[in-house]
Amino acid sequence: MKSILSFLILILILSCKPTESKTQLRAENIVLKERIRILEASDTLHTEAAVELQNMNVVYRGVSNPIYISKPNTLSFEAKAPGLTKKDSLGNYNLNPGQGNTIDIEIKSKLKNGDSLTEVKTLRIKDIKPPIGTINNIGCGSMCELKLKKEELTDAIIGAKINEFLFDLNFYVTSFKIKMPHYRTIKIDGNKMNVRANDLFTLLIPNDNIVIFDISVYIRGRSNYRLKKIAPIIIKIIE
Structure with missing residues (x-):
């Protein structure tokens, strides 16, 4: 816009009659420059953040x-x-x-x-959508079943993740529960299988179903943020 108005100034100067004084030309030049300044300011005002x-x-x-x-x-x-x-x-x-x-x-x-x-x-x-539970970094939510050998449960680490989420969240598990066939529910503090759970895993047989649920998790650095209920881990024992 500024280049167009500058061109108009030049045309006006070239088209002026010889009888016009330099003072008049200067005055007209000042007026046109002021119009340019106002238009530039107007353009700036219409540029949004x-x-x-x-x-x-x-x-x-x-x-x-x-x-x-x-x-x-x-x-x-x-x-x-x-x-x-x-x-x-x-x-x-x-x-x-x-x-x-x-x-x-x-x-x-x-x-x-x-x-x-x-x-x-x-x-x-x-809000952050509900995470799913993981065992040794493997998990697919409550809608599917993991097939694992009983040896893979020994000293396993329980965690959490959110699939296809933009941010890498630093989840930390503080406790969880395990339900196995023929045994009462076991609650474990921390994120790792304890000795009692490891002993019971040796008694499992193929096709036994295990559910790891009530997984308590917080985000490191944001322990006051309450996450939605975490999807459990469903496991079927294989050979």
């Missing part, structure tokens, strides 16, 4: 969501929201949302014409 996420306009509660924020054609800008922290000067932030279904990010910017502008970007907050 951009907030880029990895997953549309959704952020997850219980994790640190990476966010990129930019505000073109400004001298500077500042972004604020509960749980929002700045990582660097390139527009990278982390957002740890709290309660509620949405969160507002307030972006205050200083424009090139000296004015200030405040915008609000609203993002949706979603």
